[in-house]
Amino acid sequence: MSDTPVLKVENLNVEFATFGGAVRAVRGVSYEVYEGKTLAVVGESGCGKSVTVQTIMGLIPCPPGKVTAGSAKLCGRELLTLSKEELNKIRGAEIGMIFQDPMTSLNPTMKIGDQIAETLVVHRGMSRREGLTEARRLLDRTRIPEAAERARQYPFEFSGGMLQRVMIAMSLACKPKLLIADEPTTALDVTIQAQVLELMREIQREDGMSIILITHDLAVVARMADDVAVMYAGEVVESGPVDEIFYRGSHPYTLGLQQAMPDARHDAGRQLDAIPGSPPDLFAPPSGCGYHPRCPHAMQVCTKASPASFEISPGHQASCWLNHADAPRPETAASPVGSAQE
Amino acid sequence: MISYIAKRLLSGLVTVWFIATATFLGMHAVPGDPLLNDKAVTPEVRASLEAAYGLDKPLPQQYVIYLSNMLQGDFGISFTQKNRRVNDIIRDHFPVSAMLGLLALTIAALGGITWGAITALYRDRLPDVLIMLLVVFAVSVPSFVFAALGQLVVLKFNQLIGHSVIPVAGWGTFKHMLMPSLVLGLGTMAYLTRLMRSSMLEVADTDYIRTARAKGLSAPRIFFKHQLRNAILPVITVLGPAIAAITTGGFVVELVFAIPGLGRYFVQAVQQLDYTVIMGTTVFYGAFLVFMVIAVDIIYGFVDPRIRVDKVGA
Ligand SMILES: Nc1ncnc2c1ncn2[C@@H]1O[C@H](COP(=O)(O)OP(=O)(O)OP(=O)(O)O)[C@@H](O)[C@H]1O
Ligand SMILES: [Mg+2]
Numbered sequence: 001m002s003d004t005p006v007l008k009v010e011n012l013n014v015e016f017a018t019f020g021g022a023v024r025a026v027r028g029v030s031y032e033v034y035e036g037k038t039l040a041v042v043g044e045s046g047c048g049k050s051v052t053v054q055t056i057m058g059l060i061p062c063p064p065g066k067v068t069a070g071s072a073k074l075c076g077r078e079l080l081t082l083s084k085e086e087l088n089k090i091r092g093a094e095i096g097m098i099f100q101d102p103m104t105s106l107n108p109t110m111k112i113g114d115q116i117a118e119t120l121v122v123h124r125g126m127s128r129r130e131g132l133t134e135a136r137r138l139l140d141r142t143r144i145p146e147a148a149e150r151a152r153q154y155p156f157e158f159s160g161g162m163l164q165r166v167m168i169a170m171s172l173a174c175k176p177k178l179l180i181a182d183e184p185t186t187a188l189d190v191t192i193q194a195q196v197l198e199l200m201r202e203i204q205r206e207d208g209m210s211i212i213l214i215t216h217d218l219a220v221v222a223r224m225a226d227d228v229a230v231m232y233a234g235e236v237v238e239s240g241p242v243d244e245i246f247y248r249g250s251h252p253y254t255l256g257l258q259q260a261m262p263d264a265r266h267d268a269g270r271q272l273d274a275i276p277g278s279p280p281d282l283f284a285p286p287s288g289c290g291y292h293p294r295c296p297h298a299m300q301v302c303t304k305a306s307p308a309s310f311e312i313s314p315g316h317q318a319s320c321w322l323n324h325a326d327a328p329r330p331e332t333a334a335s336p337v338g339s340a341q342e
Numbered sequence: 343m344i345s346y347i348a349k350r351l352l353s354g355l356v357t358v359w360f361i362a363t364a365t366f367l368g369m370h371a372v373p374g375d376p377l378l379n380d381k382a383v384t385p386e387v388r389a390s391l392e393a394a395y396g397l398d399k400p401l402p403q404q405y406v407i408y409l410s411n412m413l414q415g416d417f418g419i420s421f422t423q424k425n426r427r428v429n430d431i432i433r434d435h436f437p438v439s440a441m442l443g444l445l446a447l448t449i450a451a452l453g454g455i456t457w458g459a460i461t462a463l464y465r466d467r468l469p470d471v472l473i474m475l476l477v478v479f480a481v482s483v484p485s486f487v488f489a490a491l492g493q494l495v496v497l498k499f500n501q502l503i504g505h506s507v508i509p510v511a512g513w514g515t516f517k518h519m520l521m522p523s524l525v526l527g528l529g530t531m532a533y534l535t536r537l538m539r540s541s542m543l544e545v546a547d548t549d550y551i552r553t554a555r556a557k558g559l560s561a562p563r564i565f566f567k568h569q570l571r572n573a574i575l576p577v578i579t580v581l582g583p584a585i586a587a588i589t590t591g592g593f594v595v596e597l598v599f600a601i602p603g604l605g606r607y608f609v610q611a612v613q614q615l616d617y618t619v620i621m622g623t624t625v626f627y628g629a630f631l632v633f634m635v636i637a638v639d640i641i642y643g644f645v646d647p648r649i650r651v652d653k654v655g656a
């Protein structure tokens with residue numbers, strides 16, 4: 001953890017103006033992504049995972065979206081205040097992005113080869129011809145058979161898994177430092193999921209890029225991540241190295257997530273426990289800790305004050321009052337590795 | 343693709359046959375006798391005409407004669423214009439209507455796409471509000487009002503200049519075509535503007551436009567290379583009906599601007615109950631529209647790759 005992060009997000013706040021008032025979609029998110037490493041971002045639907053990364057990429061429609069505070073630095077360079085032109089030099093060149101639904105994420109009336117070449121033409125100043133040659137090479141690299149032939153086809157002639165490979169080829173065309181993958185395998189079937197993830201890892205090993213991987217699937221986290229950020233209601237409630245989160249998870253929400261996920265290796269046939277209740281209304285987030293209405297260990301203080309970030313062990317933080325020195329210790333909470341301090 | 347085109351053409355022929363039959367039955371349901379009205383028709387002429395068209399024979403037989411003549415491309419002789427064959431009327435006057443219509447369609451399509459794109463670009467801002475107001479106006483005002491207004495504008499303009507720059511009516515030079523084709527295309531242009539606007543806004547919200555932005559493409563590049571082409575597709579699909587609207591609209595505009603197009607003869611024939619001209623021009627217009635719609639569909643197939651390949655596979 002000594003090296004400087006490739007991406008450092010600090011205290012990011014994003015709101016959406018709606019008829020019902022402001023939706024506080026992201027409330028003080030901070031996380032870091034290190035060189036050659038993968039940060040997995042997990043959390044329930046609607047907790048702000050996508051809004052956070054789309055804000056970093058400048059993809060939030062403004063209005064209604066608005067960044068009310070915070071910063072996002074790529075290798076020390078602030079992204080949120082860049083002009084459109086400067087931002088366009090970074091998007092696609094230094095940060096690549098792939099999305100959940102590959103079937104709708106490519107232009108239906110443009111040939112695959114041209115869509116990949118376009119990035120190179122715009123960022124690398126290549127001619128269309130050079131771009132197409134490079135596009136074929138990239139398709140080859142993402143293991144699309146008959147790449148030359150495929151480059152001349154349109155998206156609807158591909159399967160979902162193949163299209164996600166195309167998206168990967170396209171986002172990696174300019175060898176970005178960071179790849180943001182927003183649920184890249186959710187729309188794919190299980191065997192294809194594994195292949196696409198393996199492809200991402202392989203390219204990461206070869207090119208040394210960093211990845212932000214947004215997912216609902218803890219099995220994917222276990223397989224891919226170096227670090228994990230757990231988000232709840234627009235906040236990061238716990239973050240740290242993947243083993244810390246899995247084996248010494250501290251926040252009741254992290255533990256709840258683990259209880260709610262099937263884990264074939266360890267306890268087949270175990271009863272899955274869904275977290276009772278539903279995520280809070282982001283128009284008016286609850287006072288104190290956002291999770292307290294659903295938390296089995298909620299204390300009085302949880303309803304009144306937002307928990308500070310407690311260091312559980314080096315690089316492992318959790319925002320939960322249970323880690324305070326005065327708090328009682330329920331057996332499900334973290335074992336007292338690092339003592340709680342403010 | 344070949345078999346698809348063949349299939350469409352065949353179904354087009356069936357449609358035309360249907361139109362011909364309906365026209366035939368319709369005409370025979372109309373009361374009146376065109377030959378009676380015309381005093382110049384002597385009993386001899388009448389007898390020979392009746393023999394030629396089998397007018398003295400029962401309906402089914404008349405129908406067979408009518409169809410077989412039509413199959414040979416013979417629409418017969420006008421009942422009211424002496425010695426003029428319907429074929430000649432169509433040949434002399436359809437090119438004028440076609441020219442007017444083509445110009446109107448071009449104005450409507452280019453205008454619709456441009457205004458639609460501009461309104462989408464300036465969504466909810468002044469240019470959008472202004473153009474959409476004009477669109478509502480253009481869609482709801484009938485074309486004969488615009489025709490009269492157009493003439494008035496031309497007249498005032500000429501008066502302002504001092505001599506006649508643009509003719510108020512008539513036909514012959516390109517200058518003659520300007521105002522009538524603009525008037526004729528206006529309603530369709532307004533309709534296409536509205537369609538193009540909603541299509542542009544829909545495309546702007548798609549995942550692939552988000553991808554294009556994530557690739558770091560400039561706004562003009564996204565607009566021209568990704569948004570425009572996809573947004574135009576729905577506009578192309580309605581060009582068939584648009585051609586129909588312009589064709590029928592042409593009847594009125596030709597009358598007001600004294601343009602010697604086929605539409606004028608069609609209207610005139612209906613007023614004078616000129617059986618052969620009505621039937622001939624109706625079937626001709628019907629066939630024209632049916633095959634224009636097919637042509638538009640085939641062109642669409644070439645523009646949209648998804649359709650193109652589906653049809654090759656089919
Ligand atoms: N354009 C918008 N206008 C208003 N609210 C929005 C908008 N975009 C997102 N939100 C709100 O922001 C919140 C976070 O959304 P986000 O898409 O980041 O969730 P997510 O964590 O990615 O969920 P999922 O796992 O379902 O993708 C949601 O409550 C959503 O309603
Ligand atoms: Mg999401």
